[in-house]
Each structure stands twice: as C-alpha cells, then as structure tokens.
Amino acid sequence: MDSNSKSTVVLVTGCSQGGIGHGLCCEFAQHGCTVYATARRVETMEDLKGMESGALRFYTIRTSLGIHTLQLDVTDSASIKAAVETILALEGHIDILVNNAGTFCVMPMLEQDLNIARQAYETNVWGPLAVIQTTVPSMMKRGSGTIVNIGSIAGLNASPWAGIYSSSKSALHAWTHSMRVELRPYGITTVLVYPG
Structure with a gap:
C-alpha cells in the first residue's frame, strides 16, 4: 500500500448479492478499504448501493460505507477499460484486484x-486475464499490488457433468501460477484461492 494513500483501494469482480465477491467486498470495507464492487448488472448489487454520489463518464457511482458499485463485464474489453480508468481517475491507484467473476457450465460432455x-x-479464463492486463500496468508503475484469482476445487478434481467448468478453472490455475513468477520482480503478489 502506498504510504501516501488514506486507504487500500480494492477492485472486486463478480459481486452479485449472495456470492463470494459480495461477501469479500463487505469484509474489505469493514477493514477500512475503499472498495469497488463490480458486476455485469449493477442492480444485482442493489444492497451495496447507497446514496448516489455522482457520475463519471457513463457510470453512475453509488457508495455505501466505503463500497462503490460499478458496471464491469469481464467479457467486454471496453467495459473493463472504462471501469479501471474510472477507479484510477478517482483514486489514483488500485492496490488489490480480486478476480471473482465466473460462470457455471453443467452439461454432459457428449x-x-x-x-x-x-x-x-x-468468463472464467480470458475475462480475468483481460482484467489483469488492464489493471496491472498501473501496479507495475508503483512497484506494488496484489492479484487474487478465485479458482475452485473443481479445477483440481473434475466431476461428471462439470467438465467444461472444471477445465476452465484448471486453466485459470495454470496461468495464475505462471503469472505469479512473471510479476514477482515488479513487487506484485499473485494469490490463487480454491473455494471448496
């Protein structure tokens, strides 16, 4: 964290109510972080919204207890770029990126x-990588930052009818391990979480 910063700035993807990202946003906020909760549809984070605090570009930013909500679709490069630029314009930096957005795919392989x-x-493989590619250059300039990729135990132990989901999480795990080594010299920590 930058010693000149008043709080740690956190960007979390996939923050719809009831999910891991939503819970992480609340936890980060309780620890005094400035949190940017994002989702494809802002209305899925309705309970995180507070009073309207203003607009920047085409985003309406709402805030409550240090949690701000923004639209971000990890499969849309323009959406990613606009959200990251919005946060950087408001805060000057992003300390922690949590790639939580994901989707299930349950179907027999045949x-x-x-x-x-x-x-x-x-959503599960290329989306997180695209968010990292957009966010990390600013971390590299500061020489610090943390990336947290939310994997899955399913990426380690595939089950019937979930072959695509499991393989997508395995792919995320593999490139996260590579990225950890690549980004270490720039002062960036890369973490992989396996919810079970």
Missing part, C-alpha cells in the same frame, strides 16, 4: 453446447 462452453471460457 451433449455440451459448444457456444455455452466458449462463453464459460470467456
């Missing part, structure tokens, strides 16, 4: 709709 499978990979 009946798997390949378009649905591709969408799962877009």
